[in-house]
Amino acid sequence: MQGLPENQIVGSILDAIAEQRLPAGTKLGEQALSDLFGCNRANVRRALATLAAQHVVELRPNRGAYVMTPSPKEARDVFQARRAIERTIAREAAGRATAGDIDFLRRNITDEARAKASGDKPAELRASRDFHMRIAQIANNEVLHRFLSELTMRSTLILGLYSQHGSSSCAKDEHARIVDALEHSDKEALVALTDRHLRHLEADLNFDARPRSPMTLEDRLSLSRDPAQTE
Ligand SMILES: [Zn+2]
Structure with missing residues (x-):
């Protein structure tokens, strides 16, 4: 099971969320993920569905997947x-x-x-x-x-x-x-x-604080080509 592409994607994204490399609101593009992990978009969609079931990813109709932003x-x-x-x-x-x-x-x-x-x-x-x-x-x-x-x-x-x-x-x-x-x-x-x-x-939570702005997926997965563009 662990070797399946979708499980690798799920594992990488969960690790990145756990380490705050992927903050709330980051877009998780299907094409970007399939390029980054060298797998097809069906694998990516399955991975995103698994993450959505765990309430860490939000699937927005016609807009794609984002790291969940808890209210x-x-x-x-x-x-x-x-x-x-x-x-x-x-x-x-x-x-x-x-x-x-x-x-x-x-x-x-x-x-x-x-x-x-x-x-x-x-x-x-x-x-x-x-x-x-x-x-x-x-x-x-x-x-x-x-x-x-x-x-x-x-x-x-x-x-x-x-x-x-x-x-x-x-x-x-x-x-x-x-x-x-x-x-x-x-x-x-x-x-x-x-x-x-x-x-x-x-x-310690302060709900009046302005949420910090998200960065791009490539950067957050430490796979960025040009971090200067995304900071
Ligand atoms: Zn503790």
């Missing part, structure tokens, strides 16, 4: 859904984390801090998302894991659009406290810390 209402809905799901995940994860999980999460916090210090935004965003997804994995519920995967992707778009401080990643000390609670199987603390962490992320 303020959608942004609030996504964070409310994340709180509901991640509280349940926290409850399930408490008491299940292995020493390997705790090691992974502590290394992840260090990696994220290092990426942030060196200004490596894509690595910082990747680490931040990996942290939340690892806890979902510990909770061992595939359905919640899949929901959270979609919601964290949509969160990245939302944070890219509305985050006041241009920061899209998570506070380091909050992650550290979450790992402490997980390590001590402190279910109540884990749920409370998770909830508070997500409320902090949401509180």
